[in-house]
Amino acid sequence: MAFRELNSKMVEATVMPGQRLFSQRGAMLAYKGEVSFTPNMQGGQGGVMSMIGRRVAGEAAPLMTVEGSGTVLFGHGGHHVQVINLTGDTMFVEADRLLAFEGTLEQGTMFMGSQGGVMGMVRGQVTGQGLFTTTLRGHGSVAVMAHGGVIEVPITPQRPVHVDPQAYVAHHGDVRNKLSTALGWRDMVGRGSGEAFQLELSGSGAVYVQASEEKL
Numbered sequence: 001m002a003f004r005e006l007n008s009k010m011v012e013a014t015v016m017p018g019q020r021l022f023s024q025r026g027a028m029l030a031y032k033g034e035v036s037f038t039p040n041m042q043g044g045q046g047g048v049m050s051m052i053g054r055r056v057a058g059e060a061a062p063l064m065t066v067e068g069s070g071t072v073l074f075g076h077g078g079h080h081v082q083v084i085n086l087t088g089d090t091m092f093v094e095a096d097r098l099l100a101f102e103g104t105l106e107q108g109t110m111f112m113g114s115q116g117g118v119m120g121m122v123r124g125q126v127t128g129q130g131l132f133t134t135t136l137r138g139h140g141s142v143a144v145m146a147h148g149g150v151i152e153v154p155i156t157p158q159r160p161v162h163v164d165p166q167a168y169v170a171h172h173g174d175v176r177n178k179l180s181t182a183l184g185w186r187d188m189v190g191r192g193s194g195e196a197f198q199l200e201l202s203g204s205g206a207v208y209v210q211a212s213e214e215k216l
Helices: 047-057 117-127
Strands: 003-007 010-014 019-023 028-040 065-072 080-093 099-100 106-111 132-146 150-155 161-163 168-181 196-212
Touching: 003 080, 010 019, 010 028, 010 080, 010 099, 047 117, 065 099, 080 196, 132 196, 150 161, 150 168
Parallel strands: none
Antiparallel strands: 003 010, 010 065, 019 065, 019 099, 028 065, 080 132, 080 168, 099 132, 106 132, 150 196, 161 196, 168 196
């Protein structure tokens, strides 16, 4: 595991020769050892075409490559940090929530309409996250940012999970997601519950939910 949570807002990463990490630019707080930080113009492991795709999609958060030998402390904006370990599956997360991730993971971009069709695209608009999201695939760990604490909610085939779109952080596994609505006449006249939209996730995996309905 490359990342270790020091407290709720800082992680420590171990950097080893021949291996590399990626992090948001400016997220380094302190380091020990012989470590270099260089702007990553390709935006991760996906190559130039992947970079172009992410920029077109608006999912190209500026990254830097971290290499060498030592330890690095990462944090950003005082946001809560959560480490997620992937074991061969795919994680879906917004680019601006990525604090750092191991170079063993392949980064890409997914069109929201490919999961949930039209409602997938509507979800992007409702959450303010746009029509694309970032994917990380393979074996390795990821540090993501959120408001407040984060809890991991398991998703099983028998028990889909419904999440407020504004509280959604990320999910991974063999999971389908769609936006469900509960608009009724009360919502139309302004006396609704305030929970007219929910994100429904079904399949096998987990979803991460933050303790706030505020975007980063």
